[in-house]
Amino acid sequence: MKTLAKSKRRQRHESPFEQGPRRFASHLPWVSILVASSLAILPFMSMRGWWPDFGLLMLLGWRMQRSDAFPNWYAIPLGLANDLLTGHPIGLSVVTYNFALLMIDIIDARRMWNYWWSEWLVAALLVTFAELLQWFVAYVQDAAIPIKALIPPVIIMIFFVPIALAIASALDRYRLRQRRGAKP
Structure with missing residues (x-):
């Protein structure tokens, strides 16, 4: 009887940050990318088309923060959803997302160290490539x-890349129930 009361007391006083992954933790990365992609349907008007592709930014943020958050084939349904939400030609974000994930995997395999500025540079190059590809498709049409x-x-x-990395990191800590600076 005493051991049962002690175990209940221990369970009550345990920190929620040290209990392991949350339920549905594996769904949080792709759900956050879909939510970021759906920001394009907010009723903002722009004459110059300044609205960035937040879905691509969250995809880059998750892949750069945690490469095992989701498999590479998730780029296909996520890119298709982004195309449908943003109004891009069907398949454009699929190609862009796949290219981005493949390039990040290739660069991570070749790089010895991860520096903040190198991740920002890689993301800047991928973002620039994605925008140039969108411009080229529009030019062809x-x-x-x-x-x-x-x-x-x-x-x-490019200026939103650190924010996307921070959001992905915070969501990753939330889904894995880790405190900032806690030892695994």
Whole structure:
């Protein structure tokens, strides 16, 4: 009887941060990417198209913070959902997301150390590639978009990279129930 009371007392006083992963923890990465992609349907108006691709930023944030958060094939349904939510031609985000994940995996395999500035540089290059690919697809479809119209979204996305990395890190700590600075 005493051991039962002690175990109940111990359970009550345990910190929720040290109990292991939360239920449905494996779903949090892709759900957060879908939520970030759905920010494109908010009723903001822009004459110049400055709205960045937040889905791509969250995808990069998750992949750079934790490479085992989801498998690479998740890029296909996530890219398709992003295409449907943002109005891109179907398959454009699928190609962009797959390319981004493959490039991050190749770079991570070659890099010896991870530095904050190197992750930011890789994300900046991938964001620039994604915007150039969107511009090229629009150009092929005879959409008259000047190339300088890419400058605001690229700059905004490059400055949002650390924020996306921080959000992905905070969500990862939440899903794994870890305190900041706690030893595993």
